[in-house]
Amino acid sequence: MSDKxxxxxxxxxxxxLPHAVLMTGALFxxxxxxxxxxxxxxxxxxxxxxxxxxxxxxxHALENYAAATQTVPLFRFMLNGVIVCLGxxxxxxxxxxxxxxxxxxxxxxxxxxxxxLVIGALCVPMQVLALPLFIGLAWADLLNxxxxxxxxxxxxxxxxxxxxxxxxxxxxxxxQAARLDGMSEMAxxxxxxxxxxxxxxxxxxxxxxxxxxxxxxxxxxxxxDMRLAPPPLGMLFFADAESGTNYGALMAGAAVLTSPLxxxxxxxxxxxxxxxxxxxxx
Amino acid sequence: MSAAADTLPTEIRQAEPLLSRTRRRQLKGFAFVxxxxxxxxxxxxxxxxxxxxxxxxxxxxxxxxxxxxGLDNFTNAFSDPVFRRAFTNTLLYVxxxxxxGVGIALLVAxxxxxxxxxxxxxxxxxxxxxxxxxxAMATVWQFILHPRLGPxxxxxxxxxxxxxxxxxxxxxxxxxxxxxxVWQIVGFNTILFLAGLSAIPRDLYDxxxxxxxxxxxxxxxxxxxxxxxxxxxxxxxxxxxTAFKVFETVAVLTRGRYGSEVLxxxxxLEGFEYFQMGYAAALxxxxxxFVLFLSIGQALHLDRRVHY
Numbered sequence: 098m099s100d101k102x103x104x105x106x107x108x109x110x111x112x113x114l115p116h117a118v119l120m121t122g123a124l125f126x127x128x129x130x131x132x133x134x135x136x137x138x139x140x141x142x143x144x145x146x147x148x149x150x151x152x153x154x155x156x157h158a159l160e161n162y163a164a165a166t167q168t169v170p171l172f173r174f175m176l177n178g179v180i181v182c183l184g185x186x187x188x189x190x191x192x193x194x195x196x197x198x199x200x201x202x203x204x205x206x207x208x209x210x211x212x213x214l215v216i217g218a219l220c221v222p223m224q225v226l227a228l229p230l231f232i233g234l235a236w237a238d239l240l241n242x243x244x245x246x247x248x249x250x251x252x253x254x255x256x257x258x259x260x261x262x263x264x265x266x267x268x269x270x271x272x273q274a275a276r277l278d279g280m281s282e283m284a285x286x287x288x289x290x291x292x293x294x295x296x297x298x299x300x301x302x303x304x305x306x307x308x309x310x311x312x313x314x315x316x317x318x319x320x321x322d323m324r325l326a327p328p329p330l331g332m333l334f335f336a337d338a339e340s341g342t343n344y345g346a347l348m349a350g351a352a353v354l355t356s357p358l359x360x361x362x363x364x365x366x367x368x369x370x371x372x373x374x375x376x377x378x379x
Numbered sequence: 380m381s382a383a384a385d386t387l388p389t390e391i392r393q394a395e396p397l398l399s400r401t402r403r404r405q406l407k408g409f410a411f412v413x414x415x416x417x418x419x420x421x422x423x424x425x426x427x428x429x430x431x432x433x434x435x436x437x438x439x440x441x442x443x444x445x446x447x448x449g450l451d452n453f454t455n456a457f458s459d460p461v462f463r464r465a466f467t468n469t470l471l472y473v474x475x476x477x478x479x480g481v482g483i484a485l486l487v488a489x490x491x492x493x494x495x496x497x498x499x500x501x502x503x504x505x506x507x508x509x510x511x512x513x514x515a516m517a518t519v520w521q522f523i524l525h526p527r528l529g530p531x532x533x534x535x536x537x538x539x540x541x542x543x544x545x546x547x548x549x550x551x552x553x554x555x556x557x558x559x560x561v562w563q564i565v566g567f568n569t570i571l572f573l574a575g576l577s578a579i580p581r582d583l584y585d586x587x588x589x590x591x592x593x594x595x596x597x598x599x600x601x602x603x604x605x606x607x608x609x610x611x612x613x614x615x616x617x618x619x620x621t622a623f624k625v626f627e628t629v630a631v632l633t634r635g636r637y638g639s640e641v642l643x644x645x646x647x648l649e650g651f652e653y654f655q656m657g658y659a660a661a662l663x664x665x666x667x668x669f670v671l672f673l674s675i676g677q678a679l680h681l682d683r684r685v686h687y
Binding site: 235 | 521
């Protein structure tokens with residue numbers, strides 16, 4: 098490691114060392130993706146021939162992916178994921194946007210109390226509410242429904258918090274002028290303020306969709322019917338059904354279920370990174 | 380709802396033209412927050428009150444009679460060896476994930492920050508585990524760490540080591556789960572650090588250079604580390620909350636077997652597999668107490684960050 102004993106000049110070291118470190122880490126990051134894709138195209142017999150860099154003897158992708166879709170309804174899982182994520186997002190926006198607008202631009206008695214409740218709720222993880230919400234849904238005989246999957250997430254206190262910050266910076270003069278022109282508050286909110294806050298709304302949409310597409314805890318509690326399972330719960334059913342006999346199909350299933358978000362991420366890299374990290378509370 | 384909000388104020392306007400403007404706006408304000416308030420009550424406030432009430436009873440789903448038992452659930456929890464193991468396992472998991480999840484991310488971020496052409500490549504690679512579905516990737520990890528079929532043990536064997544049962548040896552399970560946790564969170568933290576790094580003014584590095592801090596390590600210690608302090612705190616708190624909520628990997632990889640229980644998983648088992656609602660409610664409140672302790676710091680910081 099010392100500069101004197103090596104045969105490369107110190108400057109070459111300092112140029113190469115960061116790359117060496119980053120590449121080592123990158124290999125660790127990519128290892129599961131590589132192994133998943135590799136196994137999903139290998140023949141079952143070859144899986145027992147373990148080496149670090151195996152070259153598939155025969156191309157078995159079609160068989161594995163077909164076996165995966167036949168064992169469990171993979172596309173149904175993804176459709177469920179889409180229905181649940183979009184349903185949650187639409188209601189979250191419809192509820193949070195007016196509330197955030199009122200907090201930012203329509204002073205009303207009790208606004209402070211409402212906002213402190215929002216801040217307090219920000220600190221309460223979903224898993225804490227699961228027990229009473231489950232009892233409520235069981236009483237109402239609503240378990241194993243799309244509604245049960247969406248119910249705890251219909252209010253996003255984080256969206257209220259985030260949009261309030263964004264809406265606050267909208268110029269008051271424009272709102273006053275619009276009021277004098279006879280525009281209703283609803284129209285001001287949705288036709289003037291919302292379009293100006295689209296980047297924040299898009300970032301929140303990414304955050305919400307990624308969080309709920311990947312959530313396992315709540316679906317595991319309210320869904321026992323496989324036909325209603327979102328992707329992570331579906332993956333769990335699949336792993337149980339396979340119980341380690343057909344790794345090729347299992348890895349093909351994992352690849353299919355994780356692909357939609359990964360593809361979206363690769364296509365809209367900036368928006369994804371911003372959406373997930375700028376809204377830093379998980 | 381919105382129809383009522385639109386008609387009501389016009390009547391007031393006709394009746395009281397002078398007073399009405401602020402009144403009308405206040406009523407609009409109430410109308411605008413009313414759906415959110417209703418949901419806040421139904422999703423947060425009523426359930427939290429129910430939770431506290433439940434924790435003081437021996438309620439079981441479907442039970443005939445329920446009794447008030449005071450704080451028995453809490454004392455039972457702390458004398459229950461399974462819960463205590465879940466508790467220490469979770470703390471061990473958090474204690475591994477925080478230093479590695481934060482330290483590696485800081486190293487990666489400082490290295491990526493000075494790259495120009497390869498920066499976006501590394502960003503994508505390190506962020507990939509954050510976007511992927513953890514349950515699916517946990518299944519892949521299970522296969523990778525398989526004692527006989529996995530590449531990790533194959534590599535270790537070729538280096539002359541024995542076979543490691545990463546997911547069934549009680550000593551190895553929690554550290555193994557923590558490695559997967561670090562794998563998942565490093566990219567997220569890296570991005571937060573990159574944002575923090577680009578907020579450091581270039582002049583500071585120039586000034587440090589003039590003052591003799593020429594080597595990368597000196598620059599890091601004199602400028603980067605002090606300037607990044609608040610970000611490091613924030614990332615450490617966020618990481619601890621995420622790590623505290625470890626669930627998916629346990630649910631997929633071990634199901635709490637071989638002594639690998641963690642808080643959320645035992646909570647899940649008590650509440651939704653054994654239907655011990657009263658006891659599970661007490662465990663939930665213990666869990667909440669820890670998360671609140673961690674997230675109050677986070678919320679304060681978040682508020683400052685966004686205002687600023």
